[in-house]
Amino acid sequence: MLRRTAWLGHIYRRTAAYGSPHAVQSPFNVMSKCCCTATTTTTITTPVPNPSPPRHNSLLTLNGGKSMATGRTPEAPSPHIVVTAETRARIEQRQRTAFDFFDETLQLYGVEELIFCFNGGKDCTVLLDLLMRYCRQQGISSRDIPMLYIKSDDAFAEIDEFVARCVQHYDVQLIEYEESLKEALTHMSADMPRIKGVFVGSRNTDPYCEHLAPMQPTDNGWPPMMRLNPLLEWSYHDVWHYIHLNCVAYCPLYDKGYTSIGYRSNTVPNPHLKRLDSCSSSSSPCSGTPGDFRPAWELADPTTERAGRLPRK
Numbered sequence: 346m347l348r349r350t351a352w353l354g355h356i357y358r359r360t361a362a363y364g365s366p367h368a369v370q371s372p373f374n375v376m377s378k379c380c381c382t383a384t385t386t387t388t389i390t391t392p393v394p395n396p397s398p399p400r401h402n403s404l405l406t407l408n409g410g411k412s413m414a415t416g417r418t419p420e421a422p423s424p425h426i427v428v429t430a431e432t433r434a435r436i437e438q439r440q441r442t443a444f445d446f447f448d449e450t451l452q453l454y455g456v457e458e459l460i461f462c463f464n465g466g467k468d469c470t471v472l473l474d475l476l477m478r479y480c481r482q483q484g485i486s487s488r489d490i491p492m493l494y495i496k497s498d499d500a501f502a503e504i505d506e507f508v509a510r511c512v513q514h515y516d517v518q519l520i521e522y523e524e525s526l527k528e529a530l531t532h533m534s535a536d537m538p539r540i541k542g543v544f545v546g547s548r549n550t551d552p553y554c555e556h557l558a559p560m561q562p563t564d565n566g567w568p569p570m571m572r573l574n575p576l577l578e579w580s581y582h583d584v585w586h587y588i589h590l591n592c593v594a595y596c597p598l599y600d601k602g603y604t605s606i607g608y609r610s611n612t613v614p615n616p617h618l619k620r621l622d623s624c625s626s627s628s629s630p631c632s633g634t635p636g637d638f639r640p641a642w643e644l645a646d647p648t649t650e651r652a653g654r655l656p657r658k
Contacts, residue, residue: 428586436586439579440475446559446575447479454542454571456489460520460533461544463492463511465504465596466606467641468546470511471584472576474593476544477515491518493543495529499608507596514594527567534568542571548584549577550647581647589642602638605651614638615653617646 450459461476463469477487494508512519520537522529533540547554554577561572576584581604588595598606602614618639644650 428590432586433590436583436590439583439587440478442578443475443575444479444482446573447476450542450560450573451483456485458539458541459490459544459573460493460537460540460542461490462526462546463494463508464546465494465508465511466546467584467588467595467599468548468576468579470546470593470595471579471587472544472546473511473515473517474587474591475575477517487516488518490544491520493520493522493529493533495526496521496523497608499610501596501598501606501609501612503596503598504606507594510594530563530568530570534570540570542573544573544575546576547572547574548579548581550581550650552651581644581650582642585642599641601636602641603653604641604644604649605654607654611655611657613653613655615641615644615649617649617652618644 461469461472463473473492476490479485480487480490492512496505508519511517520533522532524532530543547557549555549557554574557572557574557577559574559577561574563570563572579587587593596606602618603612604615604618606612615638618641620637620639
């Protein structure tokens with residue numbers, strides 16, 4: 346089954362031109378889910394807003410604004426978030442390296458030949474924010490590189506809602522399919538034969554990604570295109586430091602102890618984030634209410650990132 350829809354109500358059909366009549370506020374004028382200005386050893390600054398007039402009359406603001414992810418005013422920073430000068434420098438270098446990767450990509454491909462794969466998770470969220478910052482810096486429209494989202498009946502409602510908000514927040518085109526990734530890419534290749542490269546938020550600690558190259562062709566049997574992996578060298582905590590330093594909106598499931606989000610049928614909060622005061626009253630390491638778990642960025646051991654993923658049946 347194939348579906349492509351714009352969350353703002355515009356339906357994409359195979360023979361239709363892609364686009365939406367809606368204009369929304371640029372992500373660089375809107376910083377939401379600002380969850381960290383926590384105890385630091387250096388000053389954390391946010392990007393200077395674009396002085397151009399807002400294009401959306403429901404502008405969210407950094408001071409006292411509501412979170413894009415939850416619709417609530419951001420809560421006080423977690424006391425466990427510590428951003429040192431060394432960490433800040435590391436994340437700034439990560440961003441420069443990602444921008445260099447985008448430069449290299451555009452030497453090989455035209456903007457119209459690119460798409461990015463988005464699943465609402467933290468890694469893809471960082472990729473989306475980096476890519477949109479780069480596009481803004483280069484004068485590239487946010488709508489020139491579409492977002493590919495694979496919809497599923499087994500997806501968390503919070504993920505679908507977050508994807509919808511990202512489409513509006515970053516003003517990107519949404520290309521949506523409801524099938525497996527391989528089938529989606531096959532149909533996308535037929536529908537959009539101009540696409541030659543797909544940005545993916547993979548890190549080398551992800552399953553089957555330890556030997557990936559930053560630019561690597563798809564495997565045999567898959568539609569031929571180049572996989573573009575600018576985040577391969579990023580660590581779990583690099584991702585969260587980038588999110589906190591740049592006040593990037595993220596899916597609210599991460600506030601509830603989820604650290605690696607798949608589908609409802611195979612994902613639970615990470616048991617390593619269960620609060621000690623809730624363990625004594627629960628017989629199962631994964632049971633409990635969302636308030637029984639600490640947020641994702643408090644995970645001490647990044648090798649346990651996928652501890653909340655249930656084995657396949």
